Amino acid sequence: MSVLEKRLLGKNVLITGAGSGIGRAIAVLFAKHGANIAINDINADAANKVADEIKDLGQKAVVFIADVSDQPQVKEMTKEIFANFEQIDILVNNAGIGATFTSIIHMKVENWDRIIKVNLRSVFLVTRYIARRMIKNKAPKDQLRGKIINMASMRGKTGRSGFGAYGAAKAGIVNLTQTLAQELGKYRITVNAICPGLIHTPIYGPISIENLAGSSLPTCLQSFKPVGLPEDVAKVALFLASSDSDFITGQSIPVSGGQGFV
Numbered sequence: 001m002s003v004l005e006k007r008l009l010g011k012n013v014l015i016t017g018a019g020s021g022i023g024r025a026i027a028v029l030f031a032k033h034g035a036n037i038a039i040n041d042i043n044a045d046a047a048n049k050v051a052d053e054i055k056d057l058g059q060k061a062v063v064f065i066a067d068v069s070d071q072p073q074v075k076e077m078t079k080e081i082f083a084n085f086e087q088i089d090i091l092v093n094n095a096g097i098g099a100t101f102t103s104i105i106h107m108k109v110e111n112w113d114r115i116i117k118v119n120l121r122s123v124f125l126v127t128r129y130i131a132r133r134m135i136k137n138k139a140p141k142d143q144l145r146g147k148i149i150n151m152a153s154m155r156g157k158t159g160r161s162g163f164g165a166y167g168a169a170k171a172g173i174v175n176l177t178q179t180l181a182q183e184l185g186k187y188r189i190t191v192n193a194i195c196p197g198l199i200h201t202p203i204y205g206p207i208s209i210e211n212l213a214g215s216s217l218p219t220c221l222q223s224f225k226p227v228g229l230p231e232d233v234a235k236v237a238l239f240l241a242s243s244d245s246d247f248i249t250g251q252s253i254p255v256s257g258g259q260g261f262v
């Protein structure tokens with residue numbers, strides 16, 4: 001790729017949960033486009049492997065191991081990040097966990113709390129600390145200071161039986177994205193979310209694409225592509241991170257092959 005084709009040349013990006021699946025795909029694509037990556041995960045081995053991939057692409061990669069749902073850890077991670085990067089231009093709040101299929105009347109309270117904590121509280125915490133610095137980023141007057149991309153889900157757009165806690169957490173992200181877009185717009189920061197449908201990643205454990213496809217609602221493109229790949233989401237994240245999307249904020253964009261919009 002020529003330098004002119006690189007959409008994120010010299011940008012510093014923090015990606016949470018970048019050790020696997022969608023986060024890893026975003027890290028690799030952004031690095032190919034000239035970004036330096038702050039890689040967060042709770043899994044050190046996975047994060048270090050992704051850091052090696054980024055370094056092989058010639059970009060800076062630094063690993064920050066922290067549980068993003070834990071306030072003291074996020075505070076400490078923020079300090080370490082700014083000891084390694086002058087500023088963060090793009091934040092991708094991607095870390096998340098799936099949930100086992102359970103109806104609300106059978107759900108354990110501890111399960112509800114854990115799903116909300118890891119999937120929603122983490123977005124509040126990381127954004128709170130990083131945006132405090134992002135609003136001071138140096139940027140020419142005709143450019144944005146920063147971009148925030150939150151990983152929601154189609155489950156955050158419409159409720160679905162058995163996905164109560166996960167859906168509520170992701171709907172919370174969709175709503176928080178709108179609030180943040182309003183609060184941070186005056187600082188020239190955009191905030192958008194992506195709502196993936198079914199994407200083949202380790203979040204589902206070791207399952208084949210065919211079996212995964214059979215476990216969910218059909219897409220509109222069933223015969224062409226019943227299940228998405230992490231790279232399908234990464235390409236939309238690249239658009240939201242690049243200047244091509246500068247006039248888009250507060251939106252939650254489905255990447256689902258048309259699945260789940262009714």
Ligand SMILES: NC(=O)c1ccc[n+]([C@@H]2O[C@H](COP(=O)([O-])OP(=O)(O)OC[C@H]3O[C@@H](n4cnc5c(N)ncnc54)[C@H](O)[C@@H]3O)[C@@H](O)[C@H]2O)c1
Nearest residue numbers: 017019020021022042067068095096153196198199201203
């Ligand atoms: N795969 C899908 O079908 C799908 C659909 C909709 C939304 N999503 C969302 O996309 C995001 C990424 O999911 P994925 O499918 O790539 O999953 P994944 O399991 O492959 O990757 C998630 C990564 O987040 C890390 N992580 C988990 N909890 C963490 C914590 N507390 N602190 C820091 N890191 C943590 C994990 O170690 C892992 O590396 C999640 O927010 C998920 O809810 C996924």
